[in-house]
Amino acid sequence: MRYQPRGKTFDDLNIGDTVVTMGRTITETDVVNFAGLSGDFHPEHTHEEYGKKSPLQGRIAHGLLVTAVSTGMVNQTGITEGTTIAVLEMKQRFLKPVRFGDTIQAMFQIVDKKETKEPDRGVVFAALTVINQMDEIVLEGEVVLMLYRKGYPREEAEARS
Numbered sequence: 814m815r816y817q818p819r820g821k822t823f824d825d826l827n828i829g830d831t832v833v834t835m836g837r838t839i840t841e842t843d844v845v846n847f848a849g850l851s852g853d854f855h856p857e858h859t860h861e862e863y864g865k866k867s868p869l870q871g872r873i874a875h876g877l878l879v880t881a882v883s884t885g886m887v888n889q890t891g892i893t894e895g896t897t898i899a900v901l902e903m904k905q906r907f908l909k910p911v912r913f914g915d916t917i918q919a920m921f922q923i924v925d926k927k928e929t930k931e932p933d934r935g936v937v938f939a940a941l942t943v944i945n946q947m948d949e950i951v952l953e954g955e956v957v958l959m960l961y962r963k964g965y966p967r968e969e970a971e972a973r974s
Contacts, residue, residue, distance in 0.1 A: 818895020823926065823935030824963040831922040834886035836946070838916045839874045847878040873910040879952055880905050883919040883943045892921065898934055898959040905954040909945070916946040921956070933965040 821830075848854050856863035857873055864872035880903070888894065911917060925938040936959055943952035 816895070819891045820894040820896035821892055822896050822963045823937060823960040826923050826926065826937055828923050828925060831920060832887065832890045832892050834890055834919045836916045836918040837882060837886060839879070839882065839911055839913060841913045843878060843882070844872070844874050844913065847875050851875070851877065869910050871912060873912055876905065876907040879911050879917065879943060880954070883917060883941060883952065884956070886919050887921045887941070893958060893960060896961045898961060900956065901936065901959055902957040903954060905952055907952055909949055909951040911945065911951050917943050917951065919943045933962055934959050935962055
């Protein structure tokens, strides 16, 4: 039995194609685990009393945690499962804080495509928008992916076997 990627290739995606993810609630456990993984124990994330006195009036999730969770939710849709070669670039703008208990949802929209010299790949440019449960945009970003073209890597893998 061979793995069959369910993701779309460079050729399958069109400008304007969009996926919207399910929601996911950000918990204190998420923040504590991310702090441990990243080493970012800034008191805005981990110190209740500091957070209460900060301009944001409470502890917040790490911006990069929100990025990681939202891109993970996009991956769960399967849009590029098994067809991504690499993430080439990511840019994010953190517009509003995400607090413990907030539920976020992501939208991933193809905004441009570029062919490469290599016949097995192309580059896709996507907009990433993350909203909270109040439909407020908390993150806007851009993602640049290198994807396989139609027929790859399946044909290459079969040729090697």
